[in-house]
Amino acid sequence: MADTKFDLIVVGGGPGGYVAAIRASQLGMKVALVEREHLGGICLNWGCIPTKALLRSSEIFNFIKHAKDFGLEVKGEVSAVLPKIVERSRKVAGQLSGGVKGLLKKNKVTVFDAFGKLAGKAGADRKVALVGKDGAATGEITAPHVILATGARARVLPGLEPDGKFIWTYKEALVPDVMPKSLLVVGSGAIGIEFASFFRTLGAEVTVVEMVDRILPAEDEEISAFAKKSFEKQGMKILTGAVTKGVTKGATNVTVTVEQGGKTQQITVDRVIVAAGIVGNVENIGLEGTAVKVEKTHVVIDDHCRTGEPGVYAIGDLAGPPWLAHKASHEGVICVEAIAGKHVHPLDTSNIPGCTYCTPQVASVGLTEAKAKAAGYQVKVGRFPFIGNGKAIALGEPEGMVKTVFDAKTGELLGAHMVGAEVTEMIQGYTIARTLESTEAELMHTVFPHPTLSEMMHESVLDAYGRVIHF
Template sequence: MSKETTKYDLVVIGGGPAGYAGAIKAGQMGKKVACVEMERAGGTCLNWGCIPSKALLSSAELYQRMLHAEDFGFKTGKIDIDFSKVMKRSRNVADQMAKGIEFLFKKNKVDYVRGKARVEKGNKVVVFEGTDKGKTLEADKVLVATGCKPRMIPGVEHDGERVMNSRDALGMTEQPKSIVIIGAGAIGAEFAYFLNALGTKVTLVEMLPKILPIEDNEISDSVARAFKKQGIDCHTDTKVEDIKPTKTKVSMTLTKGDNKEKIEAEKILVAIGVQANTEGLFGEGISLDMDRNYIKTKEDYQTSVKGVYAAGDIIGPPWLAHVATFEAVQAVRGMFEKHKPEKVKLFPGCTYCQPQVASIGKTEQKLKEEKIPYKVGKFPFTASGKAVAAAHSEGFVKLLVDKEYGEILGAHIVGAEATELITEYVLGMKVEATAEEIHDTIHAHPTLSEALMEASAAVYGEAIHI
């Protein structure tokens, strides 16, 4: 493409949950906006993360339900898995959603620029690779939202076939007979559930003392028990060493203290976290304050360079799409409205394995560590009529509240639809609601959400159904 320069109120680099949301928000405000994306609108989350993985999990859940059809009064024959079709559906879902973002760009008059870009002096954005290579965009303000990529194990060859990251795993066309998943955070746990549910022999390894390390201890323990029952081989406090891929398998050593165990698998999936996409992002003379390889921002999301802002995974944890979207919208409102941007203080975290996990606020172990006086309310889904009727009675709701005033300090759910249920507690914490106010709110019957009300009542020993 020939060189050309276009002027904008805002140029966004990155088209993921932060980037596209920021661009669309500015477009809604009547600003002249461009969004530069090196692959496809929607970024990692929509194309190679959150959305396609949920499509895979939906397939796994349906398959597991069909295997238990007799429990509901239905006789079925043998159910065959067409793994390539399962994966193809996942890709089709991602493609459909990406087209939706591209439509929203047009609707909100956001110029969609394809390619890899860098920030130059004077708030210029130069596209140096891709379809629109050679294009220069001049902007009053620049929002950097380039996100993160999977982190790999140093010294281990990443071939995308035997040694995979999450993106590689989403592109598989054949089901592996066996796999070792390194890292038992949300991504590792979700892939462990998906592949095990379809019949792959799964070994899940975590170097920390428990799977889902950031969750409340009782929640992690509950998922660990469920995974063991499902047939997933979980190893905690364990390191994976001496990884040696061949053309047909991968061998490795699991090390726990002084104990070493040599194992083999058809593939390994590395799910040990992410690292920032900053390579080639800044031109000569552009130097931003950084925290490791993440961009440091002020309260208004502006970086150390005037007119250059950043939001989403590129500015560091918690590396969640919904947090990224919130940050970008806050940043854009701060740029163009008389609005004081809000930094993220509270956010829900969700893991979509079965049983699902969702949480917000402090864990019980954190409250103990900080010596904060608290009370606990718990309610099991075995006491929920709706959960039992739907054969989803695994798990519980756990609510942590201030001992004196009853204000919600943390909420943790493991079980069916936990990721949908958590939002009631998210709103409760946002408006500083008390457990008593949740308890005094009429919840429809029969619903899973009644468990939230009952857990609130359980704080004071007043739950009806336990």
């Protein structure tokens, strides 16, 4: 092994790690990136990207089924060929993973195909031991700074341990061996709802079990309620305030006992997807004997991503919520620029947008109405429905809503929440507004193009102040 001494070592090549490595190289550092499996991490290979490819296929399938609504005639039966859908999804992921490899090479980042773990100090430097896929040690590298970006994995629920056949995590759900006729999804966060939406659109009978009193619990209550009605209209069954109590596996299916409101029922399905959160990958990365603090499986960091151990940093899912790729990437940049002595702005997690790519899509940034009130704000709330927007009607997508929450005293945009077509693209407008600390005045004076879905963002602001035009 030629080079063993670096300015920075990044352990983990996901959206946090590889972005940190590239930014560090741009700042003149000699960088090593240690990745044990796939460049691009879970997000690119087994998460964000391949799920969006699957969902795009189901979206087009749904459009074709409703072709006559657009004056189009499709001759013959339209069918979803699951192996082909999965094949396209894997090709998309593979293409982008190769792209990350090219970016790292372009930026002169040295990549080690190995498992990396902290291994003490070498003078003023930190040592990282490299372990091959066969478990054998392959060497050590050193640097004064080490960023841990090892990510997270699916949480396993007792009694619902994945078996690769009947009980799936997101990984098995991305490469299903069969198209299930019936499916039970445990958990209604972004991952659970996206898979529920995908399989329901392709024709599966889908039941969602959520332990709290509403689906998409991180979202504004109105948005959650709207989404629930839409999913149920599509034929999805949703059980809130419900928990799984046991599983019985048969020859070709699985029966799950679900308790809701003190009553139990048996639900027999072809497959179960468990999407009940994640846990940080804190094991076997050399934290023992260091001052790195772990809470609830996540590494504790300060606002510059520093751990309690000098020279050791943590970013992304390993460092806790929100568990989002764009949060990880931004933390990677903050961390590296702080190491380089640049002036950085600490990450404000309230300005991180969240997106769920179900049908209809859901997106949000900032405080919900309930959280704003709980924080002591007097609020002004605006709403605008998709049915009042010309572009939405022309697209044949008239179901949805945009909701904005303002501080009644200062006009500060506290939060924005959307459900409907393409809201995952629209939310960035409100995210920029929050970053710029905009008030209702700036948003009202902004000219939104017509005809676009974005006009609803303007109208929602106007509605909060009694000035809505088109509804």
